[in-house]
Amino acid sequence: MTSKLLNVALHVDENMAFGVSRDENIPTPGDGELLIETRFSGANPADIKHATHLGIYPTRLGYDFFGKVLEAPPGSSFKVGDNVAGYTPTGVGRPAKYGTHQSYLVCPENMAYSVPENLPPDHAACLTVVAMTAADALYNLFKFPLPGDSTSSSSGSTPRPLLIWGASTSVGICAVQFAKASGVFPILVSASPGRHALLSELGATHCFDYKSPSVIEDIQIVLQNYQFDGVPYAFDAVGSLSGLGSAQMVASCSSKDAILVSVVVQKDPRFVMPLATTNEDVTLKIANIPHPIVIPARKEDHQRAWSALQWAVEHYGSRFRLVSVEVFQGRAKDALEELKVLADKGRGFGKLALMHPLV
Numbered sequence: 001m002t003s004k005l006l007n008v009a010l011h012v013d014e015n016m017a018f019g020v021s022r023d024e025n026i027p028t029p030g031d032g033e034l035l036i037e038t039r040f041s042g043a044n045p046a047d048i049k050h051a052t053h054l055g056i057y058p059t060r061l062g063y064d065f066f067g068k069v070l071e072a073p074p075g076s077s078f079k080v081g082d083n084v085a086g087y088t089p090t091g092v093g094r095p096a097k098y099g100t101h102q103s104y105l106v107c108p109e110n111m112a113y114s115v116p117e118n119l120p121p122d123h124a125a126c127l128t129v130v131a132m133t134a135a136d137a138l139y140n141l142f143k144f145p146l147p148g149d150s151t152s153s154s155s156g157s158t159p160r161p162l163l164i165w166g167a168s169t170s171v172g173i174c175a176v177q178f179a180k181a182s183g184v185f186p187i188l189v190s191a192s193p194g195r196h197a198l199l200s201e202l203g204a205t206h207c208f209d210y211k212s213p214s215v216i217e218d219i220q221i222v223l224q225n226y227q228f229d230g231v232p233y234a235f236d237a238v239g240s241l242s243g244l245g246s247a248q249m250v251a252s253c254s255s256k257d258a259i260l261v262s263v264v265v266q267k268d269p270r271f272v273m274p275l276a277t278t279n280e281d282v283t284l285k286i287a288n289i290p291h292p293i294v295i296p297a298r299k300e301d302h303q304r305a306w307s308a309l310q311w312a313v314e315h316y317g318s319r320f321r322l323v324s325v326e327v328f329q330g331r332a333k334d335a336l337e338e339l340k341v342l343a344d345k346g347r348g349f350g351k352l353a354l355m356h357p358l359v
């Protein structure tokens with residue numbers, strides 16, 4: 001690699017200060033890794049929160065990407081010039097090379113895939129983290145059949161209600177579409193009323209307003225019509241702490257032996273959390289806990305979620321989609337502000353992709 005290339009990157013330093021770097025350091029791939037020229041990187045709340053809440057700093061920011069392969073290892077299934085997307089590893093001690101909000105990034109080959117024509121580059125850059133999180137919930141924690149499994153087409157005949165709370169989060173949008181593709185029925189969702197038509201089109205069978213004072217009662221009435229006392233599969237796709245908290249709203253609608261899933265860690269021990277990256281152990285440092293915590297890898301689960309992601313990629317635009325992807329093009333320091341807003345207050349509906357190189 002020539003040293004004349006400029007790498008513009010968003011980073012967090014050893015004092016947990018966020019900033020922009022501009023240098024000629026093009027990352028070096030290790031064994032089994034690709035060097036990629038970033039075209040788009042996808043924004044997630046985790047880009048900032050993993051530093052501030054989970055001790056993952058110093059590092060360069062970002063997990064999701066779309067780009068072009070510049071170097072592939074010998075024997076790789078990828079070649080120079082391929083368009084690829086995917087995501088990169090997380091955890092305390094994360095090397096700077098894995099940050100995706102930079103002009104050049106490194107990705108392990110087994111966390112990347114070739115992008116077909118039906119998947120637009122900016123959408124590809126935003127897909128992997130949220131689709132893998134939804135897939136871990138549906139296929140590993142709830143153990144629904146994968147789309148295309150022989151059981152998934154026939155499974156609509158026996159009701160097994162699924163509740164997705166906050167179905168218009170990007171994780172929720174993916175979960176609704178996976179659930180439909182797997183023949184899950186009925187699919188109950190909560191969202192703002194303005195999103196109900198969209199969610200019905202994507203596969204929801206019953207939509208509720210999460211702000212309605214009668215929302216829990218309304219959900220229970222529908223469940224009783226299916227002869228269920230409470231929902232057996234309950235997914236909090238928001239992780240909101242406001243009011244009672246979205247997880248407790250979900251728990252209030254669930255049956256005694258329900259599987260309860262929330263996208264963020266819950267104090268209530270009945271909840272389990274899906275993870276976007278289950279292929280390797282993940283080490284985290286949490287405030288007030290003196291020692292690092294290791295979340296062990298679930299390699300078979302990773303493969304199952306990855307197959308669901310590949311189904312979504314293959315059927316993108318027909319049976320699966322991210323509904324809204326906004327593209328940011330401009331100054332690196334403004335892009336960093338966008339990430340901070342996303343982590344602090346959220347940006348509302350849809351995904352944000354950063355176009356590279358940032359200025």
Ligand SMILES: NC(=O)c1ccc[n+]([C@@H]2O[C@H](COP(=O)([O-])OP(=O)(O)OC[C@H]3O[C@@H](n4cnc5c(N)ncnc54)[C@H](OP(=O)(O)O)[C@@H]3O)[C@@H](O)[C@H]2O)c1
Binds near residue numbers: 195276
């Ligand atoms: N565990 C993991 O590996 C993992 C991975 C990715 C994300 N996450 C977490 O998953 C959550 C969702 O992330 P995301 O990026 O998909 O979200 P997002 O796309 O930013 O979500 C935006 C949407 O959230 C909905 N919302 C906000 N407050 C709500 C509430 N109290 N009840 C119901 N819906 C509410 C709004 O829906 P309406 O428009 O309908 O009002 C809004 O459109 C975050 O907490 C994130 O940190 C976890």
